[in-house]
Amino acid sequence: MEVSVIRNSQARICREELAYRVNKCCIGSEFISIKARNRISLYGETTRRNEIKKLCCSQRSIRCEAVVSDKAPFFKSTPRTRSLKGVRLFVGLPLNTVSDCNIVNHTKAIAAGLRALKLLGVEGVELPIFWGVAEKESPGNYRWSGYLAIAEMVKKMGLKLHVSLCFHGSKQPNIPLPDWVTRIGETKPGIYFTDRSGSQYKECLSFGVDDVPVLDGKTPMEVYRCFLESFKSEFSDYLGNTITGITIGLGPDGELRYPSYQTRKLSDGAGEFQCYDKHMLAALKHYAEANGNPLWGLSGPHDAPSYDQQPNSSAFFSDGGSWESEYGDFFLSWYSSLLVSHADRVLSLASSAFSGTGLPLCGKLPLLHQWHKLRSRPSELTAGFYCNGDHDRYEAFAETFAKSSCKMIMPGMDLSDEHQSLDSLSSPESLLAHIKTCCKKYGVVVSGQNSTVPILGGFERIIENLKDENTVIDLFTYQRMGALFFSPDHFHAFTEFVLNLSQFKLPEDDLRAEKEEDNGGGKTLTTSMQAA
């Protein structure tokens, strides 16, 4: 029905509208959504290819998943489980699941946890794979055994696995970058992000060295490529059946951003610019000279506040302050363009590495909701999100994701405005809504995550977000398994959350929907999947 509308308005249909239609189609039942997407993509292929490109991509990713799930032997006979899986729920495994000596930590607990999750009806788990663990000793010397053991456990339990490839380190628990990278870092400190006072952020390489051969003659991008290839061949048995998705690390904590807070708490200030390492400064200088303002390229903004200062305490972020000046635009555009090109590089790399596996690729954005109510939104600026004037700061990123058919993971789906402290002028809800709209515009599929610490009222908020009719979120990853997760209080709440989730997907008295399904809805699904 919806589809025919689209056909009629073939001639001039803007992307937003189309995306809106598509998303509206998805509401209610997954079957309908898949059918709808398939047909739209057909239309897209035959007519205006360019405009519909993103939709084709999302259709592709859907198709892959459908095929994957079809392989599991028990799905066919019990189509009802699918309705629960309208939102596929994953739970993150502990960050230190595999220790840096390549041993599985807490095996028994994880085994028990997996079993509990399976019984609960959770679709799968997310496994963070750290560069610093898998390629710890020397370049090209990969050790996957610990991670493979986990993949095997997950497979045996009949769960799915979403792998996050982490090119960053972690402070808590302590998982540094590979030893050999750390050794290089000692002699070439310029490979790390550096702030104005010269302190380095050693959990992630600077975006300035992406294409500079700093790692024993190789560029980080080349090293990442080898890492991905090795992963792909080692896990080939699991790709597509147990492993149903891959998240690629884009920066600090896997998120696409500058480490503008380094290790400080987010609530203190707006963060600092991280452009003071050798390579970034050189790039800035070069850019300034090319723009005919060589003096602007000598350093970063002099009037930005420090970490623990209020954003308004100095001139840069205040209304009418430097950020709105010509210099501000110059600097921030450059700073942000580096972030965009980093995203582009890594995502293209990953999408080419995994092309042919049919696995959906994901990347994570931060939810920089602090100081959102200030006009300058300084947290976004220090983290690298900027666009000249009133333009959308997230558009460039959504476009980049769309280009590589990458899904966007949005954290903080459990945050609600009412629980934020008034002083921080924050608004996670409106920011999230904004980014979701932006993604929709570019046909980027959004997946959800919560923030890392459980929040009061978080589960209710997550449900609201998942119910949101404007953006269909088909995958939610709950972070993360561990002592807190299994503590009686929290686990009880989580259990309730899972049950609620399945309930709202399966309304008890919606007999009509049930009939529809019985009347061969399942069959249509199978055939359309095979056709696709």
Add this chain to the structure above:
Amino acid sequence: MSTVPIEPLLHHSHLRHNSRIYRVTRGFVPCSLNLRSHFTCNKLHSIGSTVGPGMSLGFRSSKHRRSVAIRASSSDTAVVETSQSDDVVFKEKFPVQRIEKAEGKMYVRMKQVKEKNWQMSVGCSLPGKWILHWGVSYVGDTGSEWDQPPEDMRPPDSIAIKDYAIETPLKKLSEGDSFYEVTINLNLESSVAALNFVLKDEETGAWYQHKGRDFKVPLLADVPDDGNLIGAKKGFGKWPGALGKLSNILLKADEPGAKVQEKSKSSSDSTKERKGLEEFYEEMPISKHVSDDNSVSVTARKCPETSKNIVTVETDLPGDVTVHWGVCKNGSKKWEIPAEPYPEETILFKKKALRTRLQRKDDGNGSFGSFSLDGKLEGLCFVLKLNENTWLNNRGEDFYVPFSISSGLPVETETAQASGNTPEAKQEVIDTAVTDEIITEIRNLAIDISSHKNQKTKVKEVQENILQEIEKLAAEAYSIFRSTTPTFSEASVLEAEADEPEIKISSGTGSGFEILCQGFNWESHKSGRWYMELKEKADELASLGFTVLWLPPPTESVSPEGYMPKDLYNLNSRYGTIDELKDTVRRFHDVGIKVLGDAVLNHRCAHFKNQNGVWNLFGGRLNWDDRAVVADDPHFQGRGNKSSGDNFHAAPNIDHSQDFVRKDIKEWLCWMREEIGYDGWRLDFVRGFWGGYVKDYVDASKPYFAVGEYWDSLSYTYGEMDYNQDAHRQRIVDWINATSGAAGAFDVTTKGILHVALQKCEYWRLSDPKGKPPGVVGYWPSRAVTFIENHDTGSTQGHWRFPGGKEMQGYAYILTHPGTPAVFFDHIFSDYRSEIASLLSLRNRKKLHCRSEVKIDKVERDVYAAIIDEKVAMKIGPGHYEPPSESKNWSLVVEGRDYKVWETS
């Protein structure tokens, strides 16, 4: 090459009468893949011979020729079809374990060799590694403790076990003799009054006792009879079913006159002289379970010409084997009857399944059979039947043979074998598939509420079970993650992987709908026949709606109430004898009530003093020494480790960190489960030792329900109870966690808060800062056993009595709220009876359970009101409350002094 692959080939040679056999079976024996497909029978034979003697190849072919000849002359099997190019779609060898009950007899013989030279012999006809574990009692000993016999009584190959027992192996007197025997020369000069023994089978670790106690052979007349004397014409309690088989002795086990009879026989003169000693020979049946490992090989092939599925089943199980089978269609595993024709020797069983007897193999080692089935079928389900009572299945599941290649199961049998892959790899995949299916099935049951509206209740129960299993797993994970030490062993990875596929739904926490009755008070021991008195009330308690009954501690005890246990294996107590106990348990089972035993594991009273005169040495069957006593209580000079909990100062506290102690306790609990029929435990004073040990005990004894008494003080400031009792309930929750959620705990917090709230009219205490119940029930409802009184707090002790006259408010609270409520005996048989009965019936009628949701609706100084699962509303306190009328119709069900309970109509 092993000889294992012989069988498939042999078996096929029965079925096929021409040389095509070689092609058909090539999938089975990898190494001969090429030979079979290219060589004729004769050539194969010659090659076989040249390969060398002992190789099974040559052997096989000659055997094959012979069987061809035999079969050629016999009649054809109607439904078996042959084919030139069968494709194997499924091949699997399932291990099956056959538990065989070997029955035999044992005897005890007293014989006079010469004057003053007597011998006692114990013999056993069953094969095994039999050990006589024995000791003596001396004249003047009381109780059931053992002593070591005098040196000259010990047979030469005896080993002394600690200071109290001797172990002597039983031996065959001569080769070919069917009996194992041991003979003890009795020293009648010594003051030995009786011989005590149990028989132990070292192979299985099983102990064989007499009427649940030691065997006791009296050498004197006045040996006290605790019901276990032998040579006294008494029967065995353990094998009541087999008693009738014995013809040579009288077996009147439960006859009250037995004792008299014994006296008149063995020592009519009742003096201490040995004159009364008489020769006797007594035989008893004995049985032991022996497990045999066999296997069932199943091969399914698709025959392209006839498009039929041909399934061959063969096994090395001895005796007649019947396949009880059905076929599967449409993706379900429902058994259906296929269209005829059926294989030979097939009968239809109750229109539900087919039974086909397998043909015996010629060599007598097992049987085989073949089934030809329609190609459209999806699979074959079967179980094996050996005899009326013995069925074998595939680790708890039906054997399932899938036919369709598209079913997702790997079917490249041939390639797998050719490349040398082990069959285990395939087994794994199938296991996973099966596991997945089980889990999915379970989950569907649980989630799929809308399609089973009429079965809602059942679904709900399954859901409960799953939630419970989930909680248990989460608790286990929690306790490991919390103790931040990671495990650094590869072995544990493997172990965890190995046991993963089993999803079993059993836990020590019942169904979730349990209601407990404490079946005794502090005075119950006084009548001496409490079990019998309680038994009479079984119907009454069942009709009131109780599902679980908690019985008093059953062991011999220094104090009459039973909480100072001495000999754990002596279950004759002031509440009644072991037989009365069993009888009572049986009676309650008949009316559908599960029974909990009160297990006192923290402490145990000693039998003997050590050299310093301190009582810390134990006797009886668990004759522990002072290593079983914790080291940190100076009163008892234990040599064990420090206590893992608080100490109870009136008796030696048991050191549960000792492996031998734990092993003995586990054995004891399992024995009580089996012997008495207890369904679970109420665990006394669990503050005294680490909850992890409780987990160990619960895991070993697999109770249906277990609850621990973790009673410590709530927090007070200047004599006033604090509003926030989170620390108190956290301690209880921590203990539950230490047991990995295997046991629940009494909700002492809720009782304490109710005390103050009711007594001082401070009903605001009944909501915690988060708006939940303030007791354990607000934290972990499914593990909280709520109560308002027990034998310690109330009864004639009254250590912490519930505010008088306000008991019904307490019951209105716990019987409507989540958690598992426990009702005290005294309250049931009091004026409150009818009010309690209405509340119980409401709880059952409205299906309130341990995880019901509470919504606290009003909480003020003088009134507390809550709505539970949106179907029951309650208020306690003098203040006014009416349930909100807009959404539902509430009708008042029970009303009493300062409380009201409504239900939705």
